[in-house]
Amino acid sequence: MNADQAAQWRGDDKRLAARRRRNRIRYHATQFAIVGIAILLVALFAVAVKDGLARHGIKFSFSFLGNAAGFDISEGRTFAIGEDSWPSFVGFTSNLSIAQAFVTGIVNTIKVAVLAIILSTVLGTLLGVGRLSTNWVVRNLCFWCVEFVRNTPLLIQLVFWYFAVVLHFPPIATAAKFYGIVISQQGLYLPALVWQGGDSPYAIALGAVFLVALAGAFVEKIRPFRWACIVALVAVPAIMLLTGIMELDFPVASKFKASGGTSISPEMAALLLAIVFNSASYIAEIVRGSIDALPKGQWEASASLGLDRRSTVNDIILPQVFRVVLPSFGNQYISLTKNTALGIAIGYPDLFNVYGTIANQTGHSLEGIVIVMISYLILSWIISAVVGWADRRMARQGAMR
Template sequence: MNVHHAKAAEHAVDDDLLSARRRRNRIRYGATQFAVIAAAITLVVLFALAVKEGLARHGIRFSFSFLWDAAGFDLSEGKTFVFDGTFWLAFTEFTSERSIAQAFAAGIVNTTKVAVLAIVLSTMLGVLLGVSRLSTNWVARSLSFWCVEFVRNTPLLIQLVFWYFAVILHFPPIAAAAEFYGVVISQQGLFFPALVWKGEGSPVAIAMATACWVAILGLVFDKHRLVRRVCMGAIVVLPCLMLLTGIVELDFPVASKFRAKGGTGMSPEMAALLLAIVVNSASYIAEIVRGAIDALPKGQWEAAASLGLSRRDTVHDIILPQVFRVVLPSFGNQYISLTKNTALGIAVGYPELFNIYGTIANQTGHSLEGILIVMASYLILSWAISATVAWADRRLSKRGAM
């Protein structure tokens, strides 16, 4: 018994020593992290104080109060947020009477608009090019290869200038605009059909619109397959019913002598920027997809062929679901780069965030405050994209398939 008691006491002492060592390691780790954070905050504060003192010596006051002054300039396009007298925000066209803060908001809206459209379109085009790179059709494979190689090996700025001056500005004038399936193409921009809400005050219209939004949320967030299928069906059926009953009408643009009426438009500057970013980003996404497909075991192609699946069915049902789970983080990096590339819109006069900052800095002299707002805006947009991609990655990892 004495031997057993001695061993038990020895084990207890060892456990106490191990616990004490772990506690010391945790304290040391926490102290180190706290010291690093404190040092970083101290450096930032010292740098900010030094900058403020340097500006003060030159008679420049560091302040964000200029944001509430009237902008005093107009934008070629852009909407901003205004208070409508209640707690709600209204979305209206920017004018020179609006504040500088609202000018920044208009720039963020324009940047976000291009970024979202470019993310969707470049993903679709990039996946198509990436799959075509491995096609058995020689024409499709060669055409995809040379498109990707040409775009990836030329600067994006040069591509933007090409799309604007060599393509967009050579469209026909508005009086002789080309029409293609309801789309009006002219030097003044591109004009598309738009949905117009006609169900003001109608309980049926409000109920159908609410049901449509609930179906969209269910499709995105619900995990049950049956519920998702019901939501997908509702998303298809409800808009058709609203069109048939006149709750929503399709407004087609009509070109006149001086401008197009109806529908929704896209300025030539935005069209050029969107085309340049979509084509450029699609070439990089295509290489990501091609590399991921090449990394898959060749036995999967052979197994699918032995089961009698066509190459199209193999790509759609077997290859791409695995590829998307692998390439999603890489897509996220490309989306962030794409969003930051919207700043090149200044080269063609598109009023995105950085272009508007330049105008504000020239008029107010608050260039440091302005660039901090621009940097924070791009940082928030990048965080939003990263969070969305991480959320999608977690959902795909839990489900195990597309």
């Protein structure tokens, strides 16, 4: 290679780099222009709506959020700033603001959504695996459960769980008790962990260790450190219980009410049951279809290695399935979260139900529905981001293996 050829190659590299830089700038400029046009269109639409309302004597403003609510919410907590200027989590009362009422509705929605996501994932996976069981009874039982639930409307299922099941629980005087759990018409009462450490430096340090271990168990890539975090997640709560920093508070039922522990209202119990069973039926089909899509050689190879069916499913099939089904799970989780709005049918004070009360009290229905739509949009974005992060993480781990 002579000096002229080397100089020509360096010139070609520079021109190629400049072309790539121009293409990258053009790409980002186009994206920013599209986003800017979209924001401009939304702003123009908002101004047009505001002017149209003003011509009819209707004021579009969010200033009403600071007014006192003037109504109670049957359950739920919200954020409030106390005398020490620190935010605290308190029960909602009528003297709190309308903004705090919206927060209560959002908290109630998140509470149901998170529990339903966890429970429906576990139940749906079991049903999906059961659909492929070699046991005729288990296979057909799972099949008919999935088919029945998927082919009936969720609203009808919700009404069934509330009026035919939950409201027929025994009264509190004769409530069913099972290992510290109290089941009655007034709700479901569960044992709860109660913080007794106060502001003790030792207690705060243990709490900080637990939070760090929790983050490390999900984020840490080095396996020995991850296992150390998992061990800390088990050891730290045990130490807190043994030293009295945390106590397990069991519910106690009397003739008229139950006290202690934590409670789940009948409305929340019915909504949770309906959403869990409905979502689990769809998740079961996702899992079953993904297992069927795997090559049959996976089963044959595991059988040739002497693995039984349970070991094959747990160690070979499901790890591959979960790398494939996470995007579909994410769609189902978003749908599940939006379905919590059906709680209005049985009086559960979720975000949409609270909005209805606020709209009737204040007349600001348009402003309220904007808040509700943005809230559901943000919740959906959060779920998409978490599922996307988990999907990318599992993909990297699969590539490294």
